[in-house]
Amino acid sequence: MIVADDKIVRFSYSISDEQGQLLESNQGEKAVAYLHGHDNMMPGVEAMLEGKAAGETVEALLPAAQTFGDRQDGLEQRVPVKHLQGATKWQAGMTALVHTEQGPRQVTVLKVGKFMANVDMNYPLSGKTLKFNITILDVRDASDEEIAHGHAHGDGGHQH
Incomplete structure (x- = not known):
């Protein structure tokens, strides 16, 4: 077929x-x-x-x-570290899963603090x-x- x-x-x-x-x-x-x-x-x-x-x-x-799709500017967000899924210790460059109102979304970690992380909401690819x-x-x-x-x-x- x-x-x-x-x-x-x-x-x-x-x-x-x-x-x-x-x-x-x-x-x-x-x-x-x-x-x-x-x-x-x-x-x-x-x-x-x-x-x-x-x-x-x-x-x-x-x-x-x-x-x-193409990368979009302005999709950096600050999220609580506890909302990142996929690892226990986070570093810049890692890919995480975050649950959003539109469902689960892969993001790239840009910067990690003790309680908050900056992430790029563009799909990693x-x-x-x-x-x-x-x-x-x-x-x-x-x-x-x-x-x-x-x-x-x-x-x-x-x-x-």
Whole structure:
């Protein structure tokens, strides 16, 4: 089956910087699943998978605007250290998870004090040209319910 609108696509991926340094991967972990053509995936990733089939591996160098977006100025915030999740001792440059009104968000720690930390709310990979290596594990027709809900259900997708 071919990747097209209203198909559920499951894939594994790795993301590297332009120099080839691995930045993120789900190899050996649970696959990502999404409903193609419903704005559930980064535009550049959706475009590179369009028309491909299960079993194919696709590689592309994508600009920030097609993936995690450009960096935005003025997104530095001061938050209590106790709200940073992911480590017990914090240093500048580390990535933390912070719960916001919009849900969990990865941030970069800029400066740490005893009780407060300055963080950059930009996603850590924003503003970077990135190399995506994606293996399509399977492609299937979306159910009527998945199309109505606008997302994949089940393994790797949304759990109700």
